Amino acid sequence: QVQLQESGPGLVKPSETLSLTCTVSGGSTSGYYWSWIRQSAGKGLEWIGRIYSSGNTNYNPSLYNRVTMSVDTSKNQFSLRLSSVTAADTAMYYCARDVAGILGYWGQGTLVTVSS
């Protein structure tokens, strides 16, 4: 059974960079897309972007100039960096396995608060 676990700081200061990692167990990162999704009270569920195991990425245009994703197949991990954060980036962040747009496996989520 594939399992995903997000990790990273729960508190980030405004204007700084949010960095999260998702560790995959019970399966390989190779051969799949891996997505990041966030959920805030104000905006519901928002897809941030995805990365293929080869490193190819697709980002949400609304975040395009602030998002960077990377993957380390040797560690079975993929990562999200979101720069220049503001309070609007406060949300629960989820990682998920993306099979042609179908999000079948999700991590438990990690709450990130942007505050000084």
Add this chain to the structure above:
Amino acid sequence: DIQMTQSPASLSASVGDRVTITCQATHDISYFLNWYQQKPGKVPKLLIYDASNLETGVPSRFSGSGSGTDFTFTISSLQPEDIATYYCQQYDDIPPTFGQGTKLEIK
């Protein structure tokens, strides 16, 4: 972006009732639509993919239908454990987008 509009935003029904939620897309998305269930404090769970295919292990009282711009999600006989918020999601185009959710409560 393709906008997804769910209706209703909230719904109260009795155990055993048939419950229907609709989802409308601003563009033709063929059958590229998923339905997720999110129980309070929990992670979204895939129930239906490709508009009408039941994910493995999901009870058969859940079903989905539709294509193009109009989709329907149905619970044939509501159970107490079905209390949750339900979301549709299109994946015909990047970025994938979600409906705003339908909060289902028991009367």
